[in-house]
Amino acid sequence: MTPRTRLWLVAVGGAGLAALLVAACLQLPPFGGSRHPYGDRAVHASLSRHIANTIASVNFDQRAYDTLGEMTILFTAVLGCVVLLRQTRDEHRARPEPAQVARPVRRYALIVLPVALLSGLYVVAHGQLSPGGGFQGGVVAATALHLMYVGADYRALERIRPVALYEVGDALSASSYLVLGLAGLLAGTAFLANTFLPYGTFNTLSSGGTVPLLNAAIGMEVACAVVVLLARFLDQAVEIEEESGE
Secondary structure, X not given: XXXXXXXXXXXXXXXXXXXXXXXXXXXXXXXXXXXXHHXXXXXHHHXXXXXXXXXXXXXXXXXXXXXXXXXXXXXXHHHHHXXXXXXXXXXXXXXXXXXXXXXXHHHHXXXXXXXXXXXXXXXXXXXXXXXXXXXXXXXXXXXXXXXXXXXXXXXXHHHHOOHHHHHHHHHHHHHHHHHHHHHHHHOOOOOOOOOOOOOOOOOOOOOOOXXXXXXXXXXXXXXXXHHHHHXXXXXXXXXXXXXXXX
């Protein structure tokens, strides 16, 4: 395929996408009006399932299948990163030298690390009750671990994040999301349908049926995925060298 042909394909596809986008925007309710059909239905569905956070209801109940696609994209990105950044034959590992960290930086990082980690886990656990959830809390928890790199050195970070375990955790959390979806089919409803578990008491941790479980699976998957991604990039920057020493 020539560059000119590829350019034409991109132009035609872009024009078609732009036309569909304009047509969809023309059907939107007026900005600032009193009619909000999607929002009204989303809030009603959230309250009927005893979910205090409507965003969590949309992500893990009303559009749980879309969230499965987003999780698959992240999982695939991690898999591609692991394959592309693996150690090759003309590379070797060089043990990093201990870093000299200023005492105030070390003290601050080691104090903030457990606080940030607990904050991330809190955001995940309360995703169906308050703003946040698995995506946000997973990123916070994963990046909190890397304060050990800032406050100590790379070898200290390696001791608290064995990459192989996080790779397994990433796969298990993605699988658990699928298993919860299949549980709906086995219960005689639909894939990822929030109908086979009790909804519990409104505004409590156990409310929302399958939403807390799906949210926890996403939180674990995001946290493990971010840890693995950062580990591979840090390996390339800190440990892996070419045979020539570069």
